[in-house]
Structure formats: C-alpha cells, structure tokens
Amino acid sequence: MTEPLFFEDVAVGDRRTTGTVAVTAESVIAFGRAYDPQPFHTDAEAAVESFFGELVASGWQTTALTMRLLVEGAVLGGTPLIGAGVEEIRWPRPTRPGDILTAETEILELLPAGRRPDIGMIRVRTTTKRQDGDAVQTMITRMVLPRRLPAAE
C-alpha cells in the first residue's frame, strides 16, 4: 500500500506521469452504446459519413480513461482521488481505436481549507496524451486532500 499523501506533502509544480491504457474499438463502441449513443461512437461504418469521418471515442470516455490512469497511477499516493469539480476540459483531437493513452499531472495551485480545517484543495492540470505525444485532452480540476491535523495545544 502506498503512503497516503496529505495537503502538507505537496507543492505547486509537482508532476506525475501515469502508466498507459490501450483504447480498443470494442471499448469505444461499448462506452458509446452505454453513454453516448451517436453513430460516430458506436458504428465504424456509419461513422465514415459523420462529422468525424471515422469511429472515435466519446470525449467522456477519454475523461473516464484519464481517471482510470490517475487512479492506477496513484498520483496522490495512497490518498483517494476525490474530485471537487472541473474548471476546464478541452479535447484538441479525438481519441481513436488503437491509441495508447498516458496522463501527466501538474499541481497548479494550493487552496487551503475554507470551512473545513481537515482538508485542503489542489488545482491540478491533467494532460492526456496519445502514443505520438499529441494531447487528446487537457483538463483542470480541483481535488480534495486531507490535512495533517494540528497538534492539540
């Protein structure tokens, strides 16, 4: 078990790189059928006539696969990954079957606790890249980190 990471353990500029995940046509179609049933996500033939011209992953699958990379990559050590919200997501190009994705995180800002003294927040930029290094997604999120409680006085 990896050691949990606390708010006091992180700094602006900290970076992590995750492992990889391979995107298959089967998983693109399964996600599309369940969550984004449009022809360009569910049917390789019909996709040719569509906006994208080929079968592509739902942007939300790229986001979900990124989450899996962050969890499996234990980017906050043993601390659970609890999202407090999203500030921005961009999909500069679509994820396609055959792509191999990896994610890179960078802490942009530390946001000390508001009402709760036991947690802090971090603003994190996550860039999801495919095998050629081009980004398929950029995202800025806020995540919750526990704080080490101050010693009783």
Next chain:
Amino acid sequence: MTEPLFFEDVAVGDRRTTGTVAVTAESVIAFGRAYDPQPFHTDAEAAVESFFGELVASGWQTTALTMRLLVEGAVLGGTPLIGAGVEEIRWPRPTRPGDILTAETEILELLPAGRRPDIGMIRVRTTTKRQDGDAVQTMITRMVLPRRLPAAE
C-alpha cells in the same frame, strides 16, 4: 428522424428537459471497475469505511449518464451533439444506486463562428437532477452547431 437544429434556430434562454435514466448498483460497480477503480465506486461493503460512507457513482459516470440523457432526449433535434469543451462541472452531491436522473439544459450564450463560417457555438448549462429535484451535477459546456450557409450573392 427529428429535424436538425441550426445555429440560426436557437436563442439564449432556450430550455429542454430530457427523459430519465435509472442508476443501478450493477452499473455503478461496472463503471467503477472500468474507469474509476476506488472502493467507494466498486465495493458496497468497503465503501462504508470510505470518504463517502456508502457506494456512490463516479462523478464521471454522472457526466456520462448526463450525455446519454442529452443524446436520447435529442436536445438539439436531429443535430449531433459535438462538445467543444467544458467550462465547469460541479457535483454538489453524489449519485447513488437507486437514483433516477434527468437533465435540464439552458442556452446561456450564442458564440458566432470564428474562423469557420459553417459552424457556430453555444454555451449551455446542463443541470442533472435526481428524483427529489436536488442537483447531482451542474455543468457548463460549449457545443458546436452547424450554420445555414448564406445564399451565394
């Protein structure tokens, strides 16, 4: 087939309400295992000891289910739903097994074409509510709409 909607057909303030989708424990666990493998999304027993105290859906599953509601609800008529990016997502409370979700959209702004005269963009607020009317997600996205091409002069 529903008529496609063009940029010229929509106005700020336009609202739509989708149908509903039921959230099952099975689908929460399946999504969790595939995309957000943390105990509070994959294991009802282990979830009791976790941050959430119970099994809850990944926030990204709430987002994905919202996409399904928007597609099935044909909120842009017969026009495909092409996201151009996300400006904000908040999850004021988690989605839980047994919840029945619905989504409401409102057009916040029309953003006429930049370089491409054949498309326009709209800023849309989407609120995902559960059966008691409380929001489990609020989101602001940009979506692409085709423009009616001007007549040749």
